[in-house]
Amino acid sequence: MTSKCLLVPFVLAALTLSTTFSLQPDQQQKVLLVSFDGFRWDYLYKVPTPHFHYVMKHGVHVKQVTNIFITKTYPNHYTLVTGLFAESHGIVANDMFDPILNKSFSLDHMNIYDSDFWEEATPIWITNQRAGHASGAAMWPGADVRIHKSFPTHYMPYNESVSFEDRVAKIIEWFTSKEPINLGLLYWEDPDDMGHHLGPESPLMGPVISDIDNKLGYLIQRLKKAKLWNNLNLIITSDHGMTQCSEERVIELDQYLDKDHYTLIDQSPVAAILPKEGKFDEVYEALAHAHPNLTVYKKEEIPGRWHYRYNSRIQPIIAVADKGWYILQNKSEDFMLGNHGYDNALAEMHPIFLAQGPAFRKNFTKEAMNSTDLYPLLCHLLNITTMPHNGSFRNVQDLLSSVTPSQIPYTQSTTLLLGSVRPEEYEQEEAYPYFIGVALGSIIVLVFSVIFIKHLIRSQIPALQDMQAEISQPLLQA
Numbered sequence: 001m002t003s004k005c006l007l008v009p010f011v012l013a014a015l016t017l018s019t020t021f022s023l024q025p026d027q028q029q030k031v032l033l034v035s036f037d038g039f040r041w042d043y044l045y046k047v048p049t050p051h052f053h054y055v056m057k058h059g060v061h062v063k064q065v066t067n068i069f070i071t072k073t074y075p076n077h078y079t080l081v082t083g084l085f086a087e088s089h090g091i092v093a094n095d096m097f098d099p100i101l102n103k104s105f106s107l108d109h110m111n112i113y114d115s116d117f118w119e120e121a122t123p124i125w126i127t128n129q130r131a132g133h134a135s136g137a138a139m140w141p142g143a144d145v146r147i148h149k150s151f152p153t154h155y156m157p158y159n160e161s162v163s164f165e166d167r168v169a170k171i172i173e174w175f176t177s178k179e180p181i182n183l184g185l186l187y188w189e190d191p192d193d194m195g196h197h198l199g200p201e202s203p204l205m206g207p208v209i210s211d212i213d214n215k216l217g218y219l220i221q222r223l224k225k226a227k228l229w230n231n232l233n234l235i236i237t238s239d240h241g242m243t244q245c246s247e248e249r250v251i252e253l254d255q256y257l258d259k260d261h262y263t264l265i266d267q268s269p270v271a272a273i274l275p276k277e278g279k280f281d282e283v284y285e286a287l288a289h290a291h292p293n294l295t296v297y298k299k300e301e302i303p304g305r306w307h308y309r310y311n312s313r314i315q316p317i318i319a320v321a322d323k324g325w326y327i328l329q330n331k332s333e334d335f336m337l338g339n340h341g342y343d344n345a346l347a348e349m350h351p352i353f354l355a356q357g358p359a360f361r362k363n364f365t366k367e368a369m370n371s372t373d374l375y376p377l378l379c380h381l382l383n384i385t386t387m388p389h390n391g392s393f394r395n396v397q398d399l400l401s402s403v404t405p406s407q408i409p410y411t412q413s414t415t416l417l418l419g420s421v422r423p424e425e426y427e428q429e430e431a432y433p434y435f436i437g438v439a440l441g442s443i444i445v446l447v448f449s450v451i452f453i454k455h456l457i458r459s460q461i462p463a464l465q466d467m468q469a470e471i472s473q474p475l476l477q478a
């Protein structure tokens with residue numbers, strides 16, 4: 001018994017040693033979510049994008065991400081941080097009218113700061129903060145709006161003239177401060193801006209995509225310099241893709257509708273139409289068969305797969321243009337060579353999705369996911385409880401390495417983690433301490449187990465002999 005009592009602390013010590021090497025403290029859980037607005041899934045292959053491919057090689061890549069309808073910026077960015085369809089999170093378009101609040105929301109006029117529009121959902125930064133963590137957002141759409149009386153712990157008021165480098169500097173500062181954030185959100189306006197301007201099929205988009213790749217390279221370099229690269233989970237995604245438009249493919253509403261009969265709330269490629277009182281049937285009939293490339297729905301007939309019906313901000317009639325077609329009230333209005341907002345089943349509307357970090361598998365490609373699945377994945381990584389959402393963690397669980405977040409290999413910051421370290425080198429850094437720790441721990445446990453069993457057998461031998469004698473006696477009697 002004495003030997004048993006002595007061995008228990010040794011075994012416990014050995015187990016502790018092995019866990020010290022293999023477990024990562026909770027405060028080490030870090031996630032940086034990056035959105036390059038309008039980065040279509042196949043831009044990765046249009047021109048060489050070495051930094052994107054570098055992340056793919058050392059992390060995961062999802063080939064097809066189905067975003068939400070309508071495939072616009074604000075609805076999709078809010079989905080990424082809530083896991084909800086537009087009808088549920090309430091940001092149903094970039095331009096909206098709420099008949100109950102009797103208020104408008106418009107990107108063009110920047111009157112997007114009305115909290116009422118955002119409070120049908122709770123974005124992840126708030127849930128993260130309620131769990132006692134800190135969040136930081138660099139220009140993420142909606143992150144400078146007061147929602148449920150809160151802002152992110154740190155945020156930059158939206159200003160498109162702030163450079164990418166300055167946004168990255170803020171993110172790094174927040175991750176490395178005395179009270180560091182565990183969730184960072186970083187947003188950049190391109191390639192959306194240039195995609196609208198040039199059209200995605202323009203050869204001039206090549207340099208635009210190369211520039212984004214360089215920006216990603218800059219971010220990776222800064223993360224390495226700040227010694228964040230090895231213990232931070234970096235997720236790179238986007239809100240939507242882009243399709244080529246043409247002045248030959250314009251649908252002019254003035255040709256079919258009397259201007260005085262309706263208000264045009266949102267324009268192209270999903271026209272949100274609010275008929276004037278008593279004019280619903282007239283407007284609907286006039287538009288229903290107006291153009292072969294325009295599909296017109298009464299609100300209650302909007303296809304269920306779009307999850308775009310049950311919200312008062314969705315107007316009584318919506319008219320959806322076919323891919324590459326443009327809706328204008330008349331040709332005097334602005335026209336863009338590239339646009340998005342179309343059916344989310346169209347490949348051209350799909351964004352990218354890559355991720356790299358201790359929680360993710362390496363060099364792993366997955367066929368498909370939904371953008372609503374990102375939210376439960378983020379909550380899992382941050383160890384926070386999800387709010388009700390439309391995503392599925394099961395759908396994306398296979399992106400993670402077999403270890404759970406609380407068991408992510410822990411790598412202490414060392415001088416090896418420099419910005420100039422080559423990929424193979426820091427992959428080894430990540431792997432060696434972990435495996436050496438596990439191996440050492442296992443060997444110690446094994447050695448002590450053998451000694452313990454030996455002692456046990458020796459101490460039990462006389463008792464066993466007695467037992468055998470007792471068993472044999474009744475047999476002899478019978």
Ligand SMILES: [Zn+2]
Pocket residue numbers: 037038072073074192239240
């Ligand atoms: Zn966008």
